[in-house]
Amino acid sequence: MDGELGDFLRSRRARIQPEEVGLPSHGRRRVPGLRREEVAQLAGVSVDYYIRLEQGRGPGGVSDAVLDAVARVLRLDETEHAYLLTVARPHRKSTARPAGPRVRPGVQLLLDGMERTPAFVLGRRMDVLAWNALGDAVNGFSALAPAERNIPRQVFLDPAAADFYPDWAAVAAQTVANLRIDAGRHPDDPRMAALVGELSLKSADFRRLWADHEVKECAYGTKRIQHPVAGLLTLPYETLTVPTDPDQTIVAYTPEPGSETAERLALLGSWKATAV
Numbered sequence: 001m002d003g004e005l006g007d008f009l010r011s012r013r014a015r016i017q018p019e020e021v022g023l024p025s026h027g028r029r030r031v032p033g034l035r036r037e038e039v040a041q042l043a044g045v046s047v048d049y050y051i052r053l054e055q056g057r058g059p060g061g062v063s064d065a066v067l068d069a070v071a072r073v074l075r076l077d078e079t080e081h082a083y084l085l086t087v088a089r090p091h092r093k094s095t096a097r098p099a100g101p102r103v104r105p106g107v108q109l110l111l112d113g114m115e116r117t118p119a120f121v122l123g124r125r126m127d128v129l130a131w132n133a134l135g136d137a138v139n140g141f142s143a144l145a146p147a148e149r150n151i152p153r154q155v156f157l158d159p160a161a162a163d164f165y166p167d168w169a170a171v172a173a174q175t176v177a178n179l180r181i182d183a184g185r186h187p188d189d190p191r192m193a194a195l196v197g198e199l200s201l202k203s204a205d206f207r208r209l210w211a212d213h214e215v216k217e218c219a220y221g222t223k224r225i226q227h228p229v230a231g232l233l234t235l236p237y238e239t240l241t242v243p244t245d246p247d248q249t250i251v252a253y254t255p256e257p258g259s260e261t262a263e264r265l266a267l268l269g270s271w272k273a274t275a276v
Contacts, residue, residue, distance in 0.1 A: 004184070005087045006054045011213040012074040013039055021073070034073075043069040053088070062088055079181070083215040086184045103130040107242060107250070111135070118235070118265065119252040121242070125192050126151040126179055129248065134265065137272040138227065138235075138253070152179055152195065156203040166224045166232070176209040177216035184215070223253075230268040233261045 014033035018024060023038055034042075040050035045066055053062060053070075067088055071081040101123045111119050111132040118138045120131035128149040131141050141149055148154070155161050155168075155175045165171045183192050199206040218239065225233045235253040242248040255261040 003056065004187070005056055005084075008084070008087060008213045008215075009039075009054045009070070009074070012076060012080070016075060039070065039073050042073040045069070079217050080215050083181060083184050087187070101127070101129055101245075101248070103248065104242075104244065107248075111250070114252065116262075116266070116269070117252050117254065119250060122151065122249045122251060124186065124189065124247050125182060125195055126175070133272060134269050135253075137268050138225065138230075138233070138265075150195070151175055152199060152206075156199050156206045164226055166226050171223065172205060173209055173214065174216065174218055174221075176206065176212075177214040178218050180210070180213070180215050181217060227264075227268070229271060230264040233264060234259075235261060 013036075014031065016034050017032075018034060018038065021034070021038075021042060023034075023042075036051055036054060037047045040047045043050065043066070049066075050070075053066075064085070067085055068081075071084055076084060103121050107121065108130055111121070111130060114132055115134065118132070118135040120135040120139065120141065121129045123129045128139075128141050128151065131139070136142050144154075152175050155165070155172055158164075162168045179196075183189070183196065186192060196210065200210060220236070220238050222234065222236045225235060227233055233255075235255055237251055237253050240250045240252070242250065253265075255265065
């Protein structure tokens, strides 16, 4: 992740013009944004120290104070700041876990009890690990091969994704920004590297978005889905981290009771039950 740290810092300083932080522009610049020496000056560290940090040659125990100062200069938001702290730390091998993540039976029972709420569980790399009946009716997870149950793969490699998501561009950007956070948390994950490599090879859109180095957690929001049976669904969503496994997140769609989307979901649930 050393290269990732440098790429991230360079992309963040490219966003900020000298005038925004009270520095003269000094005429024409070869690259956009702040120079490395300007970031160092504003952060209160030596130029050599900052250059070594950006090149991944900085001291392994770089302090929170320095990283906080750099985050302030680069105007990182809360998610970006947390991401910087993660990727700037010394490499640590991920603790080995049994192959194939498992969702606890109690979590599956929780999903199944949410009969009127489409819900599913995401794991590492945004793999889909479990779902309830209505979540399956909306997203069609059970019809996919296990290896294909992955949100980034579905968004970027499924030819029908652009029709399924009317706001595909926003969904794609959000997906990549969320995936990058997971990559930062687990820099030694070979399956993540394989996924990013495959998506980069097969999708120009993914390559472009991955190169932007945006990081953003999708804790809540609204997603629109053009369902082939139910029609247009406007789905607010909430995400909840499973306390016993911080790599697992429950995603629940929460349409307003009595709304058109809620009525369409009820019909979809009935259709799904009779079709089984």
